[in-house]
Amino acid sequence: MTAYDYWSIVQGSFTTVGVSLIGILLGVPLGLGLALLRWARIPFIRQVCYLYVSIVRSCPAVTLILLIYFGLPQFGLSLDPLAAALIALSLTAAAFSCEIWRSSLLAFDRQQYDAALAFGMPAWLRVWRIVLPQVWQSSLPGLVNEMTMLIKSSPAIAVIGLVEITRAAQRVGARTYDPLPPLMFGMCLYLVIIFVLVRAQRRLERKPAGQEVRV
Amino acid sequence: MSPDDFVIVWQQYPAIWAGFLNTVTLLVFAGSTSLVLGIVLVPMLMSKKAVIHRSIGFYCECMRCVPFLLLVYLIYFGLPTFGIQLSNWVAGFIALIIYNSAYMAIILRAAWRDIPNETIEAGKAFGLHGSKLLIRIVMPLMLMRSTPVIGNQMTQILKDSAFLGIIAVSELTAVMNAIQATHFIPFASFLSAVLLYWLICLVIEFVTLIFIRYAEVRRA
Numbered sequence: 009m010t011a012y013d014y015w016s017i018v019q020g021s022f023t024t025v026g027v028s029l030i031g032i033l034l035g036v037p038l039g040l041g042l043a044l045l046r047w048a049r050i051p052f053i054r055q056v057c058y059l060y061v062s063i064v065r066s067c068p069a070v071t072l073i074l075l076i077y078f079g080l081p082q083f084g085l086s087l088d089p090l091a092a093a094l095i096a097l098s099l100t101a102a103a104f105s106c107e108i109w110r111s112s113l114l115a116f117d118r119q120q121y122d123a124a125l126a127f128g129m130p131a132w133l134r135v136w137r138i139v140l141p142q143v144w145q146s147s148l149p150g151l152v153n154e155m156t157m158l159i160k161s162s163p164a165i166a167v168i169g170l171v172e173i174t175r176a177a178q179r180v181g182a183r184t185y186d187p188l189p190p191l192m193f194g195m196c197l198y199l200v201i202i203f204v205l206v207r208a209q210r211r212l213e214r215k216p217a218g219q220e221v222r223v
Numbered sequence: 224m225s226p227d228d229f230v231i232v233w234q235q236y237p238a239i240w241a242g243f244l245n246t247v248t249l250l251v252f253a254g255s256t257s258l259v260l261g262i263v264l265v266p267m268l269m270s271k272k273a274v275i276h277r278s279i280g281f282y283c284e285c286m287r288c289v290p291f292l293l294l295v296y297l298i299y300f301g302l303p304t305f306g307i308q309l310s311n312w313v314a315g316f317i318a319l320i321i322y323n324s325a326y327m328a329i330i331l332r333a334a335w336r337d338i339p340n341e342t343i344e345a346g347k348a349f350g351l352h353g354s355k356l357l358i359r360i361v362m363p364l365m366l367m368r369s370t371p372v373i374g375n376q377m378t379q380i381l382k383d384s385a386f387l388g389i390i391a392v393s394e395l396t397a398v399m400n401a402i403q404a405t406h407f408i409p410f411a412s413f414l415s416a417v418l419l420y421w422l423i424c425l426v427i428e429f430v431t432l433i434f435i436r437y438a439e440v441r442r443a
Contacts, residue, residue, distance in 0.1 A: 066378060066424030067417045068385030071396045075417060078403060079410030161382075163292035167389065174293050178300070187300040195289055195297070202288040 009189050013180045017190060020176030021197045027093055027165060027172070028158045034094070035101025036151060042102060043109035044135065057106070064103035069164035072096045077168045093165040101158055108150035112143045152209040156202050173197050228411035235402050242398030243419055249384040249394060250423070253319035254377050260320065261327025265365070266357060268332050279328070286325035291383045294318050299390050315387040323380050330376060334369035335361060367438035374431030378424050385420075395419060 046057045064072070076099075077092035087095070116139060124134045166175035177194035181187030233239070267279045286294075298321075299314040309317065338361065346360035366373075388397030399416040403409040 062424075063417065063421050066381070066421045068382040068396065068420060070385045070388065071399075071413060071416050071420065074396070074400065074403075075410070075413035079413055082408075082410045160290040163290045164386070166292070174290065174296065177293075178296055181296075181300060186304065187296070188304045191293065191297050191301050195293055198290060198293065199285070199288045206288075 009180065009184060009186075009193075013184070013190065014193060016171075016180060017173060017176045017194055017197065020171055020173040020194075021201065023170060024159060024162050024172040025201060027090075027097060027170070028155065028162050030094055031097030031158055032101045032105075032151075032155050034098035036105045036154075038098065038102035039105030039107075040109050042106040043113055046106070046110060047113045061103045061106050064099055065107070067100075069096070069100060069161040070167055072100065073164050073168055089165070089168045089170050092168060093170055097158060097162070097165070100161070101154060104154050104157065105147075105151060108147045108154060109143065111150075112147040113139070115146060116143055149209050149213045152205055152212060156205045156209075159198070159201060159205070228408040229415065231406050231408055232399075232402060232412045232415050238398050238402065239395075239415070239419075242393060242395040245393055245398075246381070246384055246395040246420075247423065249315065249319065249387065249392075250377065250381050253316055253323065253384070254380050256320050257323035257327050257380070258373065260324035261331050262362070262366075264324060264328035265331045265335060268328055269335060283325040283329050286322055287329065291318070291322055292386045292389065294322050295386060295390060311387075311390045311392050314390065315384075315392045319380060319383060319387075322383065323376065326376055326379070327373070330369050330372045331365055334365045334372075337368060338364050363441075367434075367441065370431060370434045370438055374427055374434075377427045377431075381420065381423055381427070 042057045042061065046054050048054075073093060073096040076096050077087060077089065080087055080092070120138055120142075121134060124138045129137070162172055163174040166172060166178075171179070173194045177190040178187065180190040184190075264279055264283075267275050268283070270276045270279075295314065295318045298318050299309065299311065302309065302314075342364065343356070343360060346356050351359055384394055385396045387394055388400065391397070395416055399412045403412040406412075
């Protein structure tokens, strides 16, 4: 393996992190929207949200990406691989983060919401000023965990030709006829990325409770 | 894309059925084996000897940090360097089992740590110790408490198994990919795959629910 081979795998890690990061940045607000829709208990929409979350959560990343990349052009929507990968990852992130948001919404003390109602706050202000700041705190560790899950499922984007860590490593291996060193190097890159995220998650979880008492 | 596409896809039902069965086989076999291996690994993770719990802990952390596809590549393409050549099916099974045993062990360890100390001490007071304490007191409680999470992990195994199509294991996604490539009907065939995966997940959820009910009855 030459220095250039190592560099190409490191470049792959930029794709891995970049695509996962954009996926989560797009997916988390979407998931919050879905969770709020379910929380609002609107009859029909609620079932639709549930169905969406249930199907996407059970769908393998590879299958979803193939569906989007090869299936959408049948409706006249031609996508380049990067866009298809981003759509697929953010759809997954939306479904998973919806569950995270929902569990912290369920843990949320509804009395505070009612108190805000008594003060005459409009609905959006109640969500923005009362619900979100608290729910955000309690779901942050789960969301970081979701980011590691997304990075672990990101090699699926290799099937539509994007060069991320796993594919870059495999390409180097196919060229040098010695697949072990590049794969081990790729593994080390993943270890570093995910180790950083797990550390961040532990720090967030350790954050002392009681901040919400501040009046 | 027209509704006829779905008719064309489902005319291939022998192939789809074979792929579906392969996926279910992968899930059931790898899932049960990794659960058993997880049960075997937990006492080592909780061992008082630092060498044992450090090394097993290191293995579990490694598996937690590595994507499944990379492990598949390591086993399928990397092991031949050491003269070990595996067929794609064997490599797939081994990868699924190695990867998910670590997860199972981590899940079960969390449940073990959750068991109240009083229960274990009561067991000791009744004269149980060593393996008997483990089998009679710790294991049943641990398994019952972690049932929902184990169910989740089974879903994860199902989703991981889709990666094996890349090394030409003919599971559901690979079969659907072949159908879509022959008839040029990608949307209908992959949507069918997604719905079939969903069906399997619903069954997993249902089975988990039965176990949860059983656990609740036993605890009452």
